[in-house]
Amino acid sequence: MHKLYQELAYLWPLLSPPEDYEPEAVAIKSVIDRYLKRNGEALPVLVEMGAGGGHTLSHLAGEFELLAVDIAQPMLVNCSLICPEATTILGDMRTIDLGRQVDVVLIHDAVDYMLTPTDVKQAITNAAKHLKPSGLLIVAPTYTTDSFEDGQSISDEHEDRQLQVAFTSKVDRASDAPNQFLMQMVFDITENGQTTRLADEHCCGLFSESDWLDWIKSAGMQTHIIEELEEHDHMPWHGYVGIK
Known part of the structure; x- marks a missing residue:
């Protein structure tokens, strides 16, 4: 399991502030409003698979009954x-x-950790199983094979009263697996004047847009490309909708 989601999970609210997720949540809400057929006045039920620290969900509270699924217990604590x-x-x-069954299944960039077509198809099939008739699946991988560029990197620093964190991340295609990329992360964590450096490697899946649409369709759903996510420069993800 990756350090970022286990022993470094306590850093997540500092590294990725919840307020930064509001535009993304607004875009997701607009997709749901467009495609979901609501029945009655009860709140729709939304489950995020791979919810992590709940930063996206925090902006959807009050609009939905929320379920947060994740494989990392420390992230669920967050x-x-x-x-x-x-x-x-x-x-x-x-x-x-x-x-x-639920009204909406959201799988955001946690879907990146599905390394093979079999993994992705299992996740999509399981999501479809949990959807009510006319329910929505929203999937938003970070990259497709068409958009990925080797060597993309990000550096940033964050601090609060107790600690300071500087990190860099860099992505490159995996040399031995054409449908995977590696994200190398390095953290410099300063607490009480002492700095610790930790490295964390993440292996992720990389697939084409046509693959994503085919897999959603194969799970028995109508497919749509989400334009809302692509229109925001600060949200470069690729979004796809499946309607059961």
Whole structure:
């Protein structure tokens, strides 16, 4: 399991502030408003598979009954603090059985950790199983094979009263797997005047837009490309909708 989601999970609210997710949540809400057929006045039920720290969900509270699924317990602890309205559930998006159907399944960039077509198809099929008739699947991988560029990097620094964190991340295609990329992360964490450097490597899946659309269609859903996510420069993800 990656350090970022385990022993470094306590840094997540500092590294990725919840307020930065508001534009993304607004875009997701607009997609749901466009495609979801609502029945009655009850709040629609939305589950995020791979919810992480709950930063996106925190901006959807009050609009939906929220469920947060993640494979990393420390991230679910963060989620409970940032978005107490969400019910947190430990589990793998490919295999979890919630025992109920929902209106919306959201799989954001956590889907990047599906390394093979089999992994992705399992996650999409499981999501479809959990959807009510006319329910929505929203999938938003960070990259497709068409958009990926080797060597893209990000550097940033954050601090609060107790600690300072500087980090860099860089992505490159995996040399031995054409449908994967590697994200190399380095953290310099300064606490009480002492700096510790930690490295964390993330291996992620990389697939074409046509693959994503085919896999959603194969799970028995109508497909649409989400234009809202692509229109925001600060949200370069690729979004796809499946309607059951």
